[in-house]
Amino acid sequence: MITGLVVLAQATADGNAFAQMLVGGISFGAIYALLAMGFVIIFKATSVINFAHGALTGLGAFLVVAFATVLDFPGRFLTSFPEWAQWTANVLTAFAVAALFGVLIERVFLRPMVGEALFAVAIVTLGIDIVVRTITNDFIGTQPRPVGAPWGLNVIDLGWVIIAWSEVIQIVVTIVLLVAIAMFLRTRTGVAMRATAFDQETARAQGVNVGRVFSVAWAIGAFLAAVAGLFYSVFPRRATGVDQATAFIAFRAFPAVIIGGLDSIPGAVVGGFAVGIAESAANTYLGFEFLGNGFPGIVGYLLMMVVLLIRPYGLFGTPEIRRV
Amino acid sequence: MKGRPLLYTSYEADQGLLNTTSKKVMLGLFLLVLVSIPFQVIPGLKFLGQGGWLRLLSTTAIFAIGALGLNILTGLAGQVSLGHAFFMGVGAYTAVWLGGPVDGPLLGLGLPIWIWLPAAGIVAALIGVAVGPTAVRVRGLYLAIVTLGLVFIGDYLFRNWASLTGGAQVGRDFPPLEFRWWKEESPVIDFTTPSTWFGVEVSGIAKTFFLLALLAGVYTLLAKNLQRTRVGRAFMSIRDRDIAAEIMGVNEFAYKLLAFGISSFYAGIAGALLASFLTRVIPEQWNLFLSVQFIAIILIGGAGTVTGALLGSAFVVLLPRIVQNFTLWLQSLALEGEGILGAIANVFIATSQTDFGLINTMAGVGPGLSVAQLNLVLYGLLIIGFLIFEPLGLFGIWLRIRNYWKGWPFTY
Numbered sequence: 001m002i003t004g005l006v007v008l009a010q011a012t013a014d015g016n017a018f019a020q021m022l023v024g025g026i027s028f029g030a031i032y033a034l035l036a037m038g039f040v041i042i043f044k045a046t047s048v049i050n051f052a053h054g055a056l057t058g059l060g061a062f063l064v065v066a067f068a069t070v071l072d073f074p075g076r077f078l079t080s081f082p083e084w085a086q087w088t089a090n091v092l093t094a095f096a097v098a099a100l101f102g103v104l105i106e107r108v109f110l111r112p113m114v115g116e117a118l119f120a121v122a123i124v125t126l127g128i129d130i131v132v133r134t135i136t137n138d139f140i141g142t143q144p145r146p147v148g149a150p151w152g153l154n155v156i157d158l159g160w161v162i163i164a165w166s167e168v169i170q171i172v173v174t175i176v177l178l179v180a181i182a183m184f185l186r187t188r189t190g191v192a193m194r195a196t197a198f199d200q201e202t203a204r205a206q207g208v209n210v211g212r213v214f215s216v217a218w219a220i221g222a223f224l225a226a227v228a229g230l231f232y233s234v235f236p237r238r239a240t241g242v243d244q245a246t247a248f249i250a251f252r253a254f255p256a257v258i259i260g261g262l263d264s265i266p267g268a269v270v271g272g273f274a275v276g277i278a279e280s281a282a283n284t285y286l287g288f289e290f291l292g293n294g295f296p297g298i299v300g301y302l303l304m305m306v307v308l309l310i311r312p313y314g315l316f317g318t319p320e321i322r323r324v
Numbered sequence: 325m326k327g328r329p330l331l332y333t334s335y336e337a338d339q340g341l342l343n344t345t346s347k348k349v350m351l352g353l354f355l356l357v358l359v360s361i362p363f364q365v366i367p368g369l370k371f372l373g374q375g376g377w378l379r380l381l382s383t384t385a386i387f388a389i390g391a392l393g394l395n396i397l398t399g400l401a402g403q404v405s406l407g408h409a410f411f412m413g414v415g416a417y418t419a420v421w422l423g424g425p426v427d428g429p430l431l432g433l434g435l436p437i438w439i440w441l442p443a444a445g446i447v448a449a450l451i452g453v454a455v456g457p458t459a460v461r462v463r464g465l466y467l468a469i470v471t472l473g474l475v476f477i478g479d480y481l482f483r484n485w486a487s488l489t490g491g492a493q494v495g496r497d498f499p500p501l502e503f504r505w506w507k508e509e510s511p512v513i514d515f516t517t518p519s520t521w522f523g524v525e526v527s528g529i530a531k532t533f534f535l536l537a538l539l540a541g542v543y544t545l546l547a548k549n550l551q552r553t554r555v556g557r558a559f560m561s562i563r564d565r566d567i568a569a570e571i572m573g574v575n576e577f578a579y580k581l582l583a584f585g586i587s588s589f590y591a592g593i594a595g596a597l598l599a600s601f602l603t604r605v606i607p608e609q610w611n612l613f614l615s616v617q618f619i620a621i622i623l624i625g626g627a628g629t630v631t632g633a634l635l636g637s638a639f640v641v642l643l644p645r646i647v648q649n650f651t652l653w654l655q656s657l658a659l660e661g662e663g664i665l666g667a668i669a670n671v672f673i674a675t676s677q678t679d680f681g682l683i684n685t686m687a688g689v690g691p692g693l694s695v696a697q698l699n700l701v702l703y704g705l706l707i708i709g710f711l712i713f714e715p716l717g718l719f720g721i722w723l724r725i726r727n728y729w730k731g732w733p734f735t736y
Contacts, residue, residue, distance in 0.1 A: 049465045112712050118465055119404045123623060124711050126616055130704030134697050251476065251612070254469050262465065292484030293492065301473035305458060308470065312462045320463065 019161040021284040022277065024236070027167035029276020030174040031228045031237075032300075035253035036260065036268035037181065038224035044197040044263050045217030048110060049122040053225055055132035056105075058247030060098040060226020061233050062136050065145040065242050067094035084150040095226050102222025103215045105132070111214070114200075137244045146241035149234045166234045173227065178269060181220070185265075189216060197263070225250070252279075255300035259307045261317020270315065275300040339552055358537060362530035378529045380645055385536035386597045388637040391621040392547040392630065393590020398619070399628035400556060401583035402563025404464075407471030408591050408618045410478035413610030414451050415444035415592025416498065416599035417488055423499030430496050431488045436504040441596055448592025449585045456581040475612050482607035495606035498599040501532055536597065540634075543590065548630045550586070559583055563628075620707050626719030635718040643706075644699045651683055651695050 035053060042050045050056075067073055068090040075086030109128055113121045151165040184190045195203040196213040204210045232249050233242045256275040260267025279296045286295060313319045332338040342348045360366055361381070364373035371377060394408050423440035424432025459470050483492040490496030502511035515531045526534075550556045558579045561569035570576050599605045617640060625636020657669035674684040674692040684692035693701065714720050 049468065109708055109712075116711075116715075119402075119468075120711050120715065122404070122465060122468060123619055124708050126619065127704040127707030127711070130616070131701050131708070134700040134704070135693070138693050138697055251472070254472060258466060258469050292480070294480050294483060298473075298477050298480045301476050304473060305470070308462055308466070309458060312466065 016160050017284060021280050023161055023163055023167065024283070025277030025280030026273060027164075027170050027236070027276075028280055029273035030170050031231050031249065031272075032253045032256045032276050033269045033272025034174060034177065034224045034228040034231075035250055036256040036272045037178075037265060038221035038228075039253070039257050040260075040263065040265050040268040041181075041193075041224075042217050042221040044265070045193050046106070046110070046196075046214050047118060047121075047200075048125060049118065049262075050221065051122060051125040052105070052129040052132060053221070053253070054247040054250030055129045055136065056098070056102060056222045056225040057229040057232070057250050058133055058136045058140075058242075058244075059101060059229075060095070060222065061147070061229030061242040061246050062140055062145070063094040063098050063101075063226065064091055064147050064230045064233075065140075067091065067097070069146070069148045087148065087150050091230065095223050098226035099219040099223040102218040102220075102225075105222075106214055106218040111211070133247050136247070140242060140244055140246075142244075144238070144240035144243040146239075147230060147233050151235075153235050153239070164236045166231070167236060170231045170234075173231075177224065177227065181265070184220075189213075193217060228253075252297060252300055255304035258304050258314055259300075261314030263318055264314070264316035267314055267316030275303065278303050341548060359534075362527065362533055363524075373530075375527075375529055377645075378533050380641055382529070382533045382536045382601060383598075384638050384641040385533070385540040386594055386601060387618075387621065387641050388540045388634050389543045389597065390591055390594030391618055391625070391633040391637050392543055393587040393594065394618045395622050395628065395630065395633040396547060396550065396559070396590070397583050397587035399622055399633075400551065400563060401559040401580060403459075403580060403583060404468045405459075405471045405584075405587070406468055406612065406615045406619070407474035407478075408587075409610045409612065409614035410471075410474045411448045411452055411588040411591035412595030412598065412614065413478055413482055413607075414588075415448040415595035416605065416610070417482070417485075418447040418592065419444040419596035419600065420496065420498050421488060424496070430490060434507055436506060437499070437502065440499060441593065444596035445589040445592040448595070449589035452584045452588025452591075453581055456584040459584065460577055460580045472612070475610075475615055479608070479611060482610060489607045491607070493606055493608065495604055495609075497604050498602070500603070501535060501597075501600050532601065536601070539593075539597070543593070544630060544634065547590075547633075551630070555579070555582065560628075617703075620703055622717075624706055624710050624717050626717030627715075629717075629719045631722075632717050632719035635722075639718065640703075643702065644696075647699050647702060648695050651698070654683070 035057065038056075039050055039053050042048055042053075068075075068087055072086075072090060074093060075090045078086050078089055081089075105128060109124060110121065113124055149166060151169065154165045156163045156165065156168070185194060192203070192208045193213050193216065195206065195208055196210050200210055203213075228249070229242070229246060232238060233246060238246070253272065253275070256271035257268055258271070259274055260269070260271030278299045282296045282299045307314065311317075332343070337343060342351060357366065357369070361369065361372050362378060364370040372381065390408065390412060394405065397403050397405050419440040421431050422433050422435045422443055423437065424430060424434070426432055426434040455474065459467055462470055482489045486492075486494075501515040503513040503515070504511045515535045516528045518525065518527045519531075520526070521531075551560075558569070558574045561572065561574055562576055562579055562583075566576055595610070599609075621636035621640045622633055623636070624639055625634070626632030651673070654669045655673050657666050658673040660666055672682050674682075682692050683698055684694060710717055716723065
């Protein structure tokens with residue numbers, strides 16, 4: 001509320017800064033939207049609150065580094081193609097491997113927990129988070145590892161607003177992925193996934209391969225987390241690249257999930273952009289002097305608290321029906 | 325009739341804390357061992373009396389207090405909280421505000437321990453009750469993320485309130501564990517420097533250990549008794565089925581709030597003691613990992629049981645030291661490089677830049693995990709492993725052993 005008033009007051013005073021803030025907020029919000037969407041897809045399909053989403057993000061970002069800069073696979077075999085195509089091929093391979101890791105984690109650690117209390121499963125993912133993050137961090141090392149994005153530090157200067165190429169690509173990719181997932185949910189597998197989300201046992205009785213749905217959900221979640229990890233590690237965000245703190249971005253995306261509602265995919269997108277814009281606004285308009293260091297990092301959580309006070313299941317979440 | 329196991333002739337005996345003879349004997353022996361540890365009299369346990377191990381045992385006592393608190397909230401009332409570290413931080417900074425030096429550059433009132441220690445618990449409990457309504461309104465998994473938010477908001481506040489906390493990455497000194505009646509020059513009892521008690525030489529760390537073990541004992545008794553009261557049973561009924569509990573007349577909102585308050589009280593006490601014990605603490609100490617450690621303690625120990633919280637604390641606090649010693653032992657084997665043992669050790673330990681190994685013992689050598697990282701991975705795997713294979717934790721293992729011997733040699 002107060003944030004909103006300050007934003008409005010400033011916006012009328014300085015239109016350019018407002019536009020700049022909005023661009024930053026939307027592109028950062030796209031990262032949160034990707035993370036929140038993966039989180040919600042995993043939750044809907046498997047009823048697992050995935051605290052390991054940060055670890056998946058860090059792992060995905062590291063895999064991008066490994067495939068794009070260290071291994072150069074399969075780019076090294078595509079010498080006849082331009083450099084950006086080689087890089088894209090490398091990154092897509094990394095995403096695929098990240099998705100495989102997602103499937104593997106579900107298969108090894110979470111399949112035995114099917115049917116257990118939701119809380120116990122959530123704590124298992126906390127354990128997975130620690131294990132995967134520690135091992136990934138050991139591979140990342142102490143120095144940041146650049147991802148070698150071909151668009152580098154280039155920007156488009158429109159006069160009244162400056163947009164980085166990475167932001168353009170990021171927003172386009174996010175929109176494409178949103179549409180792709182919306183379409184995917186209408187395919188046969190997508191319908192199976194929605195049926196599983198509704199009721200695992202009944203879906204199984206109708207012939208849905210629930211195990212396969214779990215695997216697909218985790219593959220999508222890990223894939224989206226890897227995409228978010230990549231975009232978090234390029235120019236306007238952290239130009240230095242992937243480091244040990246990259247995984248923590250997911251902890252800032254949790255409020256986005258809750259604001260939208262745990263089980264709503266459109267909610268995740270709305271929540272993601274809301275948190276992104278709120279953080280960007282706090283960064284632009286709420287000064288460093290009286291709020292201290294790191295305030296934008298908790299704006300999402302404050303927003304979440306407010307939303308929960310009004311709507312305990314988020315904006316689009318399904319209220320839990322309590323049957324006696 | 326007398327002396328027969330499991331035969332009770334009164335409700336008091338059935339509900340008694342020490343309802344069997346073997347429990348009484350075991351508790352007595354345990355207390356005897358605990359008291360004797362700093363004096364290094366029992367062969368085989370002498371190493372525990374040395375400074376480093378005694379520090380770990382003292383830390384165990386502090387963690388046990390914190391874990392008992394989380395156990396009341398998560399184990400008894402069934403409310404998942406990742407915000408325990410935040411309440412510990414609140415307790416610690418209350419303690420330092422009241423107990424810190426008056427003339428220093430940072431906030432402090434110079435009050436004695438009998439004020440700042442209970443106050444740490446009470447202020448944490450009040451804040452717990454204050455944030456409770458938001459937390460109680462949301463249910464189940466939403467709650468886990470709300471309490472997660474508390475840790476991050478608290479982290480931000482602690483880092484920025486420099487006049488109280490000393491500032492990010494700087495921190496401040498906390499009041500020492502010493503007893504004064506009021507603001508006297510020299511303390512009545514000083515728990516950190518060596519002196520003679522009843523004609524026996526006691527080292528500083530031994531005195532700290534005795535104090536913390538005593539406090540842990542008191543809080544254990546309180547937690548154990550809480551389980552046997554109306555309040556404890558109300559908590560458990562909410563955990564098991566909240567609607568059924570409400571129908572039976574349990575006020576869900578009030579009891580959840582109470583569970584938050586009691587749990588935060590324990591957390592505040594544990595936080596104040598931990599900060600005071602470590603003497604200097606940075607604001608980043610009260611982070612998510614600390615909360616996860618407490619979750620790990622009650623899950624590894626066995627959720628909902630007081631014994632489990634104590635076992636889990638000992639396990640989680642002592643594990644890093646045991647892993648470290650084990651790694652050093654493996655390293656010595658690998659470096660000697662003789663026999664089958666040496667060859668096996670060599671697979672696990674990287675001793676030089678070119679050597680392959682899962683664990684490395686020197687920073688920046690090879691791709692292997694450092695000892696600290698190995699500890700983290702083990703934490704994670706233990707949490708996962710216990711939840712998948714032994715949901716009742718160490719307490720469950722103990723129960724199975726006990727029940728096996730109860731019927732021995734019969735299997736039923």
